[in-house]
Amino acid sequence: MRRLLAALVALALAGALAGSAIAATPGYTTALAQFMCVSCHEPLELVDSPQAISEQQYMRSLLAKGLDMAQVKAGMVAQYGPAVLAQPPASGFNLTVYVLPPVVFLGGVALLLFTLPKWRARSRRAAQLMLPVAEPLTGADAQRLDAELDRFI
Numbered sequence: 001m002r003r004l005l006a007a008l009v010a011l012a013l014a015g016a017l018a019g020s021a022i023a024a025t026p027g028y029t030t031a032l033a034q035f036m037c038v039s040c041h042e043p044l045e046l047v048d049s050p051q052a053i054s055e056q057q058y059m060r061s062l063l064a065k066g067l068d069m070a071q072v073k074a075g076m077v078a079q080y081g082p083a084v085l086a087q088p089p090a091s092g093f094n095l096t097v098y099v100l101p102p103v104v105f106l107g108g109v110a111l112l113l114f115t116l117p118k119w120r121a122r123s124r125r126a127a128q129l130m131l132p133v134a135e136p137l138t139g140a141d142a143q144r145l146d147a148e149l150d151r152f153i
Helices: 002-023 028-032 050-064 069-080 092-128 139-152
Strands: none
Touching: 028 050, 050 069
């Protein structure tokens, strides 16, 4: 039992040391968040597929050379294509990702500013119209209504 416990502790320490060696590369953790795995289309920091491991090793080698983030991005794009970037470049069709949400939001606000006064005016006009009040039920009608309701209850 002690041997099993010692083996588990040794494995945990080895994993912690390996993780700290990876994290010791300057800028590795911040750079990792800016890239995607090109095979599974998930953030590179969350996956452990063979492709992701290959991308992580390549990125680590670029950082070990002392390249800045722009050079690392250029190297990753040259090696794996623009799909490796977590944030697409703001050019071409990708520009719609940056332009469309504000345009839709402003269009919605404009639509509300245009239609809300009309809705309020319509409700004010409806409130001013007095609907005729129904006459109260006579004794015979009230008794008949009670009898009908009693059949359903």
